[in-house]
Amino acid sequence: MKQEKIAVKLGKNSYLVTVGRKLTDNIGAHVKKICSGSAVAVLTNDVVAPLYLERVRASLKQSGFRVITIVLPDGEEQKSMETAKHICEKLIKNNVDRTHFLLALGGGVIGDLTGFAASIYMRGIPFIQVPTTLLAQVDAGIGGKTAVNLSSGKNLIGTFYQPKAVFIDVDVLDSLEKEVFAEGMAEIIKHGVIKDRNYFEFLEKNLTDIFSRDKDLLVRMVAASCRIKAEVVSKDEKEAGLRAILNYGHTIAHAIESLSSYKSILHGQAVSIGMSVAGRIAVYKGLFPEKELNRQNKLLEASGLPVSQSRFSATEIVKALKNDKKIKDGKIRFVLPVKIGEAIISDNVDDALISKAVNAVFP
Ligand SMILES: NC(=O)c1ccc[n+]([C@@H]2O[C@H](COP(=O)([O-])OP(=O)(O)OC[C@H]3O[C@@H](n4cnc5c(N)ncnc54)[C@H](O)[C@@H]3O)[C@@H](O)[C@H]2O)c1
Ligand SMILES: [Zn+2]
Numbered sequence: 001m002k003q004e005k006i007a008v009k010l011g012k013n014s015y016l017v018t019v020g021r022k023l024t025d026n027i028g029a030h031v032k033k034i035c036s037g038s039a040v041a042v043l044t045n046d047v048v049a050p051l052y053l054e055r056v057r058a059s060l061k062q063s064g065f066r067v068i069t070i071v072l073p074d075g076e077e078q079k080s081m082e083t084a085k086h087i088c089e090k091l092i093k094n095n096v097d098r099t100h101f102l103l104a105l106g107g108g109v110i111g112d113l114t115g116f117a118a119s120i121y122m123r124g125i126p127f128i129q130v131p132t133t134l135l136a137q138v139d140a141g142i143g144g145k146t147a148v149n150l151s152s153g154k155n156l157i158g159t160f161y162q163p164k165a166v167f168i169d170v171d172v173l174d175s176l177e178k179e180v181f182a183e184g185m186a187e188i189i190k191h192g193v194i195k196d197r198n199y200f201e202f203l204e205k206n207l208t209d210i211f212s213r214d215k216d217l218l219v220r221m222v223a224a225s226c227r228i229k230a231e232v233v234s235k236d237e238k239e240a241g242l243r244a245i246l247n248y249g250h251t252i253a254h255a256i257e258s259l260s261s262y263k264s265i266l267h268g269q270a271v272s273i274g275m276s277v278a279g280r281i282a283v284y285k286g287l288f289p290e291k292e293l294n295r296q297n298k299l300l301e302a303s304g305l306p307v308s309q310s311r312f313s314a315t316e317i318v319k320a321l322k323n324d325k326k327i328k329d330g331k332i333r334f335v336l337p338v339k340i341g342e343a344i345i346s347d348n349v350d351d352a353l354i355s356k357a358v359n360a361v362f363p
Helices: 027-032 048-062 081-093 108-123 134-140 170-175 178-195 197-211 215-235 242-247 250-259 267-284 290-302 314-323 351-361
Strands: 004-008 015-020 039-045 066-072 101-106 127-131 145-150 153-160 165-169 334-339 342-346
Touching (some): 015 215, 027 165, 039 048, 039 108, 048 066, 048 170, 066 081, 081 145, 108 127, 108 134, 108 153, 127 134, 134 178, 134 215, 165 170, 170 215, 178 197, 178 215, 178 242, 178 290, 197 290, 215 242, 250 267, 267 334, 267 351, 290 334, 314 351
Parallel strands (some): 101 127
Antiparallel strands (some): 004 015, 145 153
């Protein structure tokens, strides 16, 4: 079957994203073309390891690499300075130096953490992303944002550090829980709404088969989303402007996530609710036709994602928005769709309108 290759164009930091089938089985041969080092440290967790580590290790060994494996416990709590330090100490113990490289085998947690460790270990060693959740394949695995969390907030420590390559094997999506798969769909639908109407229509048309994990469709879909993310990142690596468009739905999502202390709601679900609120704000501002909003919400709901919630009041949401540590000069920034396929970034949404939209969406 055909593989799709997408270029992330960032001058000397450019790299290719390869999307296809059975890539984990042949990862050694793929990596060999990019990394000349003799050793590779594979970072993964105790959920992914029993599923895919052995075949990755065998393939790397077969290609002549010395393989070190670091298996962490599952969970967002692992995105910490303590774990980053633990990884670095393991690397030292195993004589990993700057001629070697790291390989992230896992979801966004493993990807962010491996990228962060790679960027600080011996002032930077190369790393490869092999994302294994749908969300990591279309979002976290590309773009070079690495991070760990502080107790006061998520992703507050991090670096921009690009991988040398990203290998995406859609076969590993078979073992994902439906809810976790749907989380990735939230970001994918987001891509359609902000950037590509035809892509949105493709998702509408093929949703059932996508959820049945039809591999041909998954390759096309993941590649299309990677192309959108790669294009945005290539134009604005460090989020000086345009890259913020990818935060559609995320302003409200972050507020809901922080109110629920990042528990009891999945990120993709919060993003889906956030898209519903941002879309409503855009309708009130006369930017986005109501019909288009309904179409967006219909696709989210058909993916098993929520477009409303009843736990938090509008007052709580607006208060949480104001506490967001990343807000510039007290201005809350929204990405607002103008039609399915196009969005703008706006600092010009007053609190009253946010409350009105939140109240309308959360009955
Ligand atoms: N760097 C970025 O640009 C960026 C973008 C978006 C999100 N993120 C970060 O990514 C993280 C979320 O990523 P995620 O949603 O992948 O979460 P995750 O890494 O926690 O993975 C979700 C769950 O799926 C399991 N899993 C992974 N692959 C599997 C597979 N193939 N089969 C079965 N189970 C599997 C994991 O062990 C975990 O339990 C957050 O920390 C977020 O901050 C980063
Ligand atoms: Zn997101």
